[in-house]
């Protein structure tokens with residue numbers, strides 16, 4: 001019988017680190033069952049191989065270390081750590097280009113020296129916080145129901161909520177970033193909220209259909225500009241899908257390159273810390289790294305109308 005420790009480590013590294021998925025055939029029993037400790041779902045060797053190829057597609061430099069392998073007769077446990085760079089999109093989730101690390105353990109049984117059953121315990125939270133998806137499988141397969149944390153459906157009509165929102169006065173911001181080619185991007189947004197002063201956290205909600213969204217999702221930093229009563233045409237530009245929204249604008253880059261628009265009432269640059277998924281939108285949580293204030297009077301927005309923040313006259 002081959003040394004199970006050496007065989008498992010070699011096949012594991014071949015499959016996960018180099019994509020040689022058929023190396024698993026040497027250590028896995030034909031009746032192999034893989035169970036997820038979290039969801040209780042089971043799969044076989046073919047699904048495991050496809051999962052490995054999917055994960056390696058998104059993280060081509062994936063590297064897995066077998067931290068500990070314990071074998072006790074026909075029982076075994078493997079403790080592992082994987083690191084990789086999120087280089088290619090995972091289903092609908094754009095790559096962030098960031099290195100992520102995830103750890104897990106597999107406990108299982110052997111039959112004739114081959115792995116016949118595995119129960120995989122994997123705390124996905126570290127990895128998923130960076131990916132911004134609720135579960136890895138839901139990122140691959142849109143039709144697999146996600147574990148229900150909260151059912152967001154309800155009897156309230158869209159009109160009722162619209163009516164509620166129309167009673168709320170806000171300012172108007174332009175959220176900006178630069179894309180991978182260094183091109184400035186941005187959209188008008190009134191979903192800005194301050195979260196805390198210590199640490200200095202803010203949030204903004206962005207619709208995933210926004211053309212600015214992929215650049216924002218991949219960015220490390222973003223800019224938030226509070227528009228002034230002199231910038232009515234700037235709102236129109238940034239609430240549109242005009243290709244070069246910055247063409248006739250004066251702006252300067254923050255310390256990390258985020259466009260800060262001249263003439264705004266105030267502007268911040270912030271480092272993106274979290275990307276929470278809220279169905280059609282992503283909630284970006286960012287830590288403010290730079291802040292600029294001017295005397296320009298801010299613009300006010302209510303139910304489709306824009307007002308001067310000092311005189312309250314409609315703009």
Ligand SMILES: Cc1cc2nc3c(=O)[nH]c(=O)nc-3n(C[C@H](O)[C@H](O)[C@H](O)COP(=O)(O)O)c2cc1C
Nearest residue numbers: 187188189190191205206207210211212239240241
């Ligand atoms: C006052 C106002 C507030 C808006 N707030 C948001 C917002 O918070 N989040 C969002 O995703 N879109 C918001 N929008 C809509 C976007 O600005 C609009 O969809 C824009 O065309 C997006 O541009 P893009 O697709 O080029 O990124 C708002 C529009 C206006 C006029």
